[in-house]
Amino acid sequence: MTGSRSRPAYLLLLPAGLWLILFFVVPAVQLFGTSLYDPAGSLTEGYRMTWAFGNYPAALAAYWPQLLRSLGYAAAATVACLVLGLPLAYAIAVKAGRWRNVLLIAVVAPFFTSFLVRTLAWQTILSDSGLLVGLLRDVHLLGPDGRLLATPFAVVAGLTYNFLPFMVLPLYASLERLDGRLLEASADLYAGPAATFRRVTLPLAAPGIVAGTLLTFIPAAGDYINARLLGTPGTAMIGNVVDSAFLIRLDYPQAAALSFVLMAAVLLLVVAYLRRAGAAALDRVA
Amino acid sequence: MADLRLHGLTKRFGAVTAVDDLDLTVPAGSFFALLGASGCGKTTTLRMIAGLDQPTAGRVLLGDDDITGLRPYRRPVNTVFQSYALFPHLDVEENVAFGLRRRRQRDVEAQVEAMLALVQLGGYGKRRPAQLSGGQQQRVALARALINKPRVLLLDEPLGALDLTLRRRMQIELKRIQTEVGITFVHVTHDQEEAMTMADTVAVMHAGRLEQTGPPAELYDLPATPFVATFLGQSNLLAGDAAGRTGDDIAVSAYGARFTVPAARSRATGETIFLGVRPEKLHLATAGDDVPPAHQHVTGVVTDSSYVGVSSHYLVRTGWGTELAVFAPNTGAERQVPLGAEVCAHWHPRHAFLLNRPPGEGDRTAPADANLGVPA
Amino acid sequence: MTRAGRWIADHWVLGAGLLVLAYLLLPVAVVAGLSVNRPSSRLSYDFHDFTLAWWTDPCGAPGMCAALVRSVQIAFAATVIATVLGTLMAFALTTYRFRGRAATSILVFLPMATPEVVMGSSLLALFGAARVPLGLWTVVIAHVLFCVSFVVVTVRARLSGLDPRLPEAAADLYAGPWQTFHRVTLPLALPGILAAALLAFSLSFDDFIITNFTAGTTTTFPMYVWGTAQRGIPPQVNVVATAAFGVAVALVAVTTFRPRRR
Numbered sequence: 008m009t010g011s012r013s014r015p016a017y018l019l020l021l022p023a024g025l026w027l028i029l030f031f032v033v034p035a036v037q038l039f040g041t042s043l044y045d046p047a048g049s050l051t052e053g054y055r056m057t058w059a060f061g062n063y064p065a066a067l068a069a070y071w072p073q074l075l076r077s078l079g080y081a082a083a084a085t086v087a088c089l090v091l092g093l094p095l096a097y098a099i100a101v102k103a104g105r106w107r108n109v110l111l112i113a114v115v116a117p118f119f120t121s122f123l124v125r126t127l128a129w130q131t132i133l134s135d136s137g138l139l140v141g142l143l144r145d146v147h148l149l150g151p152d153g154r155l156l157a158t159p160f161a162v163v164a165g166l167t168y169n170f171l172p173f174m175v176l177p178l179y180a181s182l183e184r185l186d187g188r189l190l191e192a193s194a195d196l197y198a199g200p201a202a203t204f205r206r207v208t209l210p211l212a213a214p215g216i217v218a219g220t221l222l223t224f225i226p227a228a229g230d231y232i233n234a235r236l237l238g239t240p241g242t243a244m245i246g247n248v249v250d251s252a253f254l255i256r257l258d259y260p261q262a263a264a265l266s267f268v269l270m271a272a273v274l275l276l277v278v279a280y281l282r283r284a285g286a287a288a289l290d291r292v293a
Numbered sequence: 294m295a296d297l298r299l300h301g302l303t304k305r306f307g308a309v310t311a312v313d314d315l316d317l318t319v320p321a322g323s324f325f326a327l328l329g330a331s332g333c334g335k336t337t338t339l340r341m342i343a344g345l346d347q348p349t350a351g352r353v354l355l356g357d358d359d360i361t362g363l364r365p366y367r368r369p370v371n372t373v374f375q376s377y378a379l380f381p382h383l384d385v386e387e388n389v390a391f392g393l394r395r396r397r398q399r400d401v402e403a404q405v406e407a408m409l410a411l412v413q414l415g416g417y418g419k420r421r422p423a424q425l426s427g428g429q430q431q432r433v434a435l436a437r438a439l440i441n442k443p444r445v446l447l448l449d450e451p452l453g454a455l456d457l458t459l460r461r462r463m464q465i466e467l468k469r470i471q472t473e474v475g476i477t478f479v480h481v482t483h484d485q486e487e488a489m490t491m492a493d494t495v496a497v498m499h500a501g502r503l504e505q506t507g508p509p510a511e512l513y514d515l516p517a518t519p520f521v522a523t524f525l526g527q528s529n530l531l532a533g534d535a536a537g538r539t540g541d542d543i544a545v546s547a548y549g550a551r552f553t554v555p556a557a558r559s560r561a562t563g564e565t566i567f568l569g570v571r572p573e574k575l576h577l578a579t580a581g582d583d584v585p586p587a588h589q590h591v592t593g594v595v596t597d598s599s600y601v602g603v604s605s606h607y608l609v610r611t612g613w614g615t616e617l618a619v620f621a622p623n624t625g626a627e628r629q630v631p632l633g634a635e636v637c638a639h640w641h642p643r644h645a646f647l648l649n650r651p652p653g654e655g656d657r658t659a660p661a662d663a664n665l666g667v668p669a
Numbered sequence: 670m671t672r673a674g675r676w677i678a679d680h681w682v683l684g685a686g687l688l689v690l691a692y693l694l695l696p697v698a699v700v701a702g703l704s705v706n707r708p709s710s711r712l713s714y715d716f717h718d719f720t721l722a723w724w725t726d727p728c729g730a731p732g733m734c735a736a737l738v739r740s741v742q743i744a745f746a747a748t749v750i751a752t753v754l755g756t757l758m759a760f761a762l763t764t765y766r767f768r769g770r771a772a773t774s775i776l777v778f779l780p781m782a783t784p785e786v787v788m789g790s791s792l793l794a795l796f797g798a799a800r801v802p803l804g805l806w807t808v809v810i811a812h813v814l815f816c817v818s819f820v821v822v823t824v825r826a827r828l829s830g831l832d833p834r835l836p837e838a839a840a841d842l843y844a845g846p847w848q849t850f851h852r853v854t855l856p857l858a859l860p861g862i863l864a865a866a867l868l869a870f871s872l873s874f875d876d877f878i879i880t881n882f883t884a885g886t887t888t889t890f891p892m893y894v895w896g897t898a899q900r901g902i903p904p905q906v907n908v909v910a911t912a913a914f915g916v917a918v919a920l921v922a923v924t925t926f927r928p929r930r931r
Contacts, residue, residue: 016765034791098686119917229784392842
């Protein structure tokens with residue numbers, strides 16, 4: 008079914024394609040327009056299009072720490088997810104045997120409990136009066152006034168927690184396809200466990216690592232829930248700024264400019280990453 | 294019943310020509326084998342007959358109907374796919390009933406039952422394909438296609454996934470079923486023995502072209518091209534030149550010697566020719582043995598011998614360096630020829646044949662590692 | 670290596686994996702605990718006293734059940750629309766070669782590569798400019814948007830894993846394009862489609878950021894939680910979260926442990 012008869016393809020694509028164009032591409036273009044409005048206007052009085060490219064340097068000058076912090080936190084959370092996700096995915100795919108499905112369910116199920124409620128639960132766990140802080144103070148890993156909540160650590164831990172399943176599932180999918188005989192062949196050819204992991208397992212899991220990294224980094228960079236619930240104003244991320252600029256300060260041009268900067272930063276990083284990781288991986292992600 | 298005819302059938306994929314200007318007639322009711330190495334275009338040919346691929350040029354005719362442009366689901370042609378393509382979500386009955394149901398036929402259950410009985414799978418109707426062995430899956434695939442009473446049944450390497458014993462059994466089985474239902478079978482295979490044991494007519498394909506078509510015995514006895522001579526069984530092909538005709542014989546000069554071949558056994562049209570003799574048509578004579586008077590011979594040294602039960606296989610190096618393959622039957626009358634023995638390999642001219650030789654090409658003989666007999 | 674040393678070498682990964690799993694499940698355990706806890710005061714989360722009061726009266730928290738019902742309605746509508754649209758697109762992408770195929774893949778990928786705040790804010794700006802009143806339907810539109818990409822990716826993965834000869838075999842057996850889709854491709858893709866629908870439902874049900882931008886005065890369950898978080902969430906929220914976890918486990922268990930069809 009190839010070649011000349013492609014008309015049915017367009018019919019099948021039409022509904023979803025229209026939806027994506029109408030509600031993703033058009034708003035993105037419009038958002039770009041909004042980012043160039045006269046910053047002196049307001050929502051009640053209306054905005055004028057003045058091609059105010061100055062909105063971008065102004066927004067960056069005001070909020071570059073939050074932008075950098077967002078990318079930094081997201082990167083830290085992504086690395087943490089990879090470090091935690093690899094043993095878990097490997098254990099499920101290779102070592103779990105008949106418990107495989109049970110463990111998979113255990114990974115997926117928390118995902119169905121409200122994201123906000125779970126983050127609030129972290130608030131409880133990390134709170135100054137919580138068990139964890141008490142324990143850490145007792146063993147002197149934390150000073151007597153040391154805290155976990157309202158620190159960058161709490162925000163990164165929250166991000167890591169929230170997006171870990173997005174890392175584990177693609178990792179699992181690529182490790183599960185791994186042919187066990189390859190590991191045996193590697194062992195037969197004088198590779199110890201570490202060498203086998205580095206030379207055989209990891210390269211073959213690369214598509215999963217690429218997909219998992221993207222699925223973790225992208226939402227983490229735009230998130231503001233963890234920063235709000237587990238951090239302080241000092242740990243605010245770019246999402247917090249965009250959110251308040253749009254919904255509280257009602258400064259649309261600046262909010263739009265910041266949104267665009269965030270999207271551009273993320274897309275730039277994603278493209279750079281995919282170039283290094285190999286464009287073939289994109290096809291497996293998308 | 295009507296013949297299946299291909300006229301100038303051509304398929305190009307980009308710059309690659311998979312099937313090149315093929316003309317072929319498959320007589321109605323015959324068991325027809327399309328034989329060739331992988332990549333020779335035989336499967337592409339089959340797919341064009343089935344309607345799964347559209348030819349770049351040429352026509353497919355069934356009797357007087359031109360079916361070239363018909364969609365696969367409008368053709369009275371069915372296929373047994375390589376590794377079967379059974380629907381994993383349907384049980385055996387529903388797999389077999391699939392075609393009948395699409396055409397809203399009556400009496401589906403009874404027909405399915407009869408067909409499962411024909412392929413000896415009565416009682417397996419409720420199983421899923423995954424619960425069947427390879428041989429059983431193969432029978433389901435056959436039943437699923439046959440039940441539609443196609444005018445032509447196409448089989449794409451239908452036995453390729455089975456082990457050797459099962460394959461031999463299914464060959465006999467397929468032949469029995471074909472005789473019973475009388476439908477035209479077009480069987481694609483790379484296994485020359487399979488093609489020869491089953492088919493009434495074998496067509497050998499090579500590089501998208503048809504090399505030769507005919508009954509198996511004719512193809513083996515008098516191959517038309519060097520490819521057929523070496524692909525279907527083995528041949529020793531000696532490079533030579535035609536040196537005139539005397540009566541019913543053609544004279545050949547090769548490596549300073551003169552040979553003759555009956556004109557009826559010549560496929561050669563030019564001057565540069567191959568003189569071909571099958572290894573089992575060569576006999577060995579050692580010092581003191583007589584060479585029968587009508588026979589022709591070359592001399593050489595035995596460089597390799599292997600005992601394979603029914604026969605012994607020898608390699609004989611000639612004075613000009615070519616190694617000839619010789620198969621000697623172990624009838625009990627012969628003695629083994631030792632390595633290094635000086636021998637005379639002789640044959641009767643009516644067992645030799647002449648083929649066209651591309652100018653400049655040297656001898657073609659059986660490869661050294663193929664001396665264990667007819668490749669499976 | 671000693672026998673014990675070898676055992677540790679073979680099993681430490683499993684141990685590490687289980688520890689990570691514990692990290693994933695810890696908050697769920699806390700939530701489940703809080704759902705049967707009678708706190709000493711409204712703002713305290715100390716484990717104080719066991720009670721089933723919240724489980725027997727889940728709608729006792731004012732406004733929560735209404736928000737929950739709204740979330741289910743939205744998730745249901747978004748799932749149905751996104752699954753249908755996404756499946757059609759995935760089918761087109763795997764079955765046909767056509768001009769614009771690569772562009773379509775990028776169009777599908779982009780929403781997944783866009784942070785939620787950006788998508789939410791751009792939709793807010795669009796609805797504002799088009800003077801579309803915010804409410805249930807604007808939320809559904811937004812949710813379909815971010816779900817549809819995930820549906821396409823999930824269903825496409827399933828479809829591209831199918832034996833390409835199966836549709837050919839159907840065509841050879843007199844099934845036209847529609848029959849082939851209906852009798853062969855669709856049933857075989859069904860596990861993938863169900864997984865995609867489940868994913869879409871959970872993404873929609875749980876979404877806060879985009880919803881917050883596009884909901885106007887409509888309150889969904891995550892928005893309700895967010896709104897009450899400052900004053901301390903009502904314990905019934907933990908009941909809902911725990912119950913959702915239980916339902917999810919049951920649902921996933923049923924879909925995974927069903928007799929396998931290959």
